[in-house]
Amino acid sequence: MTAEARPATPPLTERQEARRRRILEATAELARRGGFEAVQMREVAEAAEVALGTLYRYFPSKVHLLVATLQDRLQQLRAALRARPPAGDDPAARVTEALMRAFRSMRREPQLADAMVRALTFADRGAGPEADAVSRLTTAIILDAMGTGHPTPDQLCAVRVIEHTWHSALICWLSGRESIAQVRTDIETACGLIGPAAP
């Protein structure tokens, strides 16, 4: 836990850390306003007071940039969930609540959500590691909510299906193809796979 999730990243100086943060801030702000297309690399660079080339040094593409933003948000979300964990009786209910809370935070800033999620689904092999990190974070959030010590293989399968459902339902909602109620139903249905589980 102490070994932060930064495998091969050389330590950044303070100014560099600040730059990185400014970039992520600017990205989120632009995305909040106009979604994916409003996040234009030149504008991000300008808003973050950084040269375009520098932006590309920190984040090698628009997709990387937005996926990193998502990663950021998920980390905050996970922390919030740790601070006030879902309080259902059985694991399925807790996972549902956790994901619905996540969904609510997406609904609060739909344009930002759109930008981040579209970037994630668009991420190809080039952004593999970053997308992977997001996936691992999501898994961790679900496992946190389940609360069972070490999950069985069956449970891991269920978690993967839940994750797929969460992800795809979110996309459908963002493109107006699915209602909020349906998203909830889908998540509940998928969480049914966890079963009442062992006591």
Place this chain on the structure above:
Amino acid sequence: MTAEARPATPPLTERQEARRRRILEATAELARRGGFEAVQMREVAEAAEVALGTLYRYFPSKVHLLVATLQDRLQQLRAALRARPPAGDDPAARVTEALMRAFRSMRREPQLADAMVRALTFADRGAGPEADAVSRLTTAIILDAMGTGHPTPDQLCAVRVIEHTWHSALICWLSGRESIAQVRTDIETACGLIGPAAP
């Protein structure tokens, strides 16, 4: 059933039908070779012997073009499945088999699959109707495989989760984040939601 799925499309002349077909052919061919990024509008136009403006008249964006290609494939797939339906004993097994056959056809041309699926997930509200058609086709394929007359609401929920899983697992596999075996497991797990069902 007789009212083809062409709501507002004025009837095309023979030459126009041929152009449309040439465009879709060229798209598939380019995609097969180099995936999403190899499908460049200028190249499609040239390969289809059509002016760029015409290409855009037929398909208002690259996303539309690729989603239409996917729609095309799914129709063929559905026909193939009708011709030789999956032969499992229970609905869950049949749906699994249908989806695994679909998956196999994707594996045969991974670059093409990549292009089509990336376009689909990238489709925003602008390409809503087209993406919807793809979704309805997928649902139809699953319902075909289930074989139950009219599904219960619960079953429809299950179908939606299966669809989400299929879709998202496919993306994960395409970006190298999930193995073929995992895709199968995920689909089987999701299909478990159908249950042995009523006799």
Place this chain on the structure above:
DNA sequence: AGCCAGTCTGAAACTTGTTCTAGATTAGCG
């Protein structure tokens, strides 16, 4: 202090999706 390597900046260039325009072709119709 002086130097080196790495980093940052500003600006231009390149790529590819998308739009626009002017003129040629075509289809349908009297």
Place this chain on the structure above:
DNA sequence: CGCTAATCTAGAACAAGTTTCAGACTGGCT
């Protein structure tokens, strides 16, 4: 046939992601 509206073509032009480059700046080292 000859007319008209729609369609098609060729090509320029525009927009935004990405790359490149020369020069300025920074941080660490002796």
